[in-house]
Amino acid sequence: MPWNNQGGGPRRPIQGPWGGGPPSPGGRRPPNFEDLLRGGQDRVRRLLPGGGAGGMGIVIVFVVAVLIWAATGIYTVQPGEVGVVQRFGAFVRQEGNGLHYHWPYPIETVDTVDVAHNRRTDIGLRFDRAGGTREVPEESLMLTGDGNIVDITFSVLWTVSDAPKYLFDLQDPPATVKAIAESAMREVVGRSDLQSLLTQGRAATETAVQKLMQGALDSYGAGVLISQVPLQKVDPPEEVIAAFRDVQAARADQERMQNEAETYANRVVPNARGKAAAIVQAAEAYKSQSVAEAQGQAARFDEVYASYKAAPAVTRERMFLETMEKLFGPADKIVLDTPGSTAPLTYLPLDRLLPRPPAPSRPAAPPASPASQGSPDQGPGQSATGDGGGQ
Secondary structure (H helix, E strand, O other): OOOOOOOOOOOOOOOOOOOOOOOOHHHOOOOOHHHHHHHHHHHHHHHOHHHHOHHHHHHHHHHHHHHHHHHOOEEEEOOOEEEEEEEOOEEEEEEOOEEEEOOOOOOEEEEEEEOOOOEEEEEOEEEOOOOOEEEOHHHHEEEOOOOOEEEEEEEEEEEEOOHHHHHHOOOOHHHHHHHHHHHHHHHHHHOOOHHHHHOOOHHHHHHHHHHHHHHHHHHHOOOEEEEEOOEEEEEOOHHHHHHHHHHHHHHHHHHHHHHHHHHHHHHHHHHHHHHHHHHHHHHHHHHHHHHHHHHHHHHHHHHHHHHHHHOHHHHHHHHHHHHHHHHHOOOOEEEEOOOOOOOOOEEEEHHHHOOOOOOOOOOOOOOOOHHHHHHHHOHHHHHHHHHOOOO
């Protein structure tokens, strides 16, 4: 029985828009859903030509909706990217950069993958938004082949080489690359000793890790290409790093001294070899000269002997004169003693008898003694000179 508010009967409750319940506080009622729906239908009729009467309005709405749905299939692939098109979840093709079209969702979908730029995965350290770094010891501490512990942080630079494999063959490619990088580095470090990792073995370690990672990823069909594995830090544990640095400095000094010694040896040894070669060449020259002189003397002796056999007296006389010439040639005084004579010895001043060019700078010679003045006119002197005609 309906309530009424007249008379003394009970007061009728104020109902809400749904037919029951009091209105909201403040006198404001919530909107009526039927009124909202009816108002929306009126707006659609006003937008359609002819007020949307009949089935033509529905057709137009359907056509517009289909056009809008078809337009969602237009997509653009940026330079350096590849578009991977899937039809009902299965790969059908990949597109290069530019404007393309695919069947709208849910028939076909497209995923774009950057294949031109390097991606970076850090192992053993993390970068925060402020630009700082934080080390992760559980990733960086590794055991070497000689039983030592080394703290290694490194990065992996990689690119996508096959977009479909990258999207479909691995569930989480970045996490897979990180796990393989850590595993490969631990394997390579486990085969190396600490000293080689700290000194000259860094490049070999990077190459070995890159090759090992690429082989593992290729076996998984990951579609990933490892371009570089640069080592960021290779140090002993922090507790013993001071002692290891001292050892490393001593080894560096040892290598420096060895290099200096090799440099000195490379400078001294060629000089010594050159001097030795010069001595050998001088000895060979002296040998050749001595042999040639000996052969010449022998040939000369043979010629003298042949002349002596032909004319012994003449040869003896010539040899005597040549010998006297050699003996008395440099002498400036000769004293002759004639056998069987009781006369005094004859003195021949050859330095005055032989003509010499005048010397203006020298002082005049002192006067000769009477004995020396008369000696050139004496007969014995002439006889002596005639006997020594070879002079």
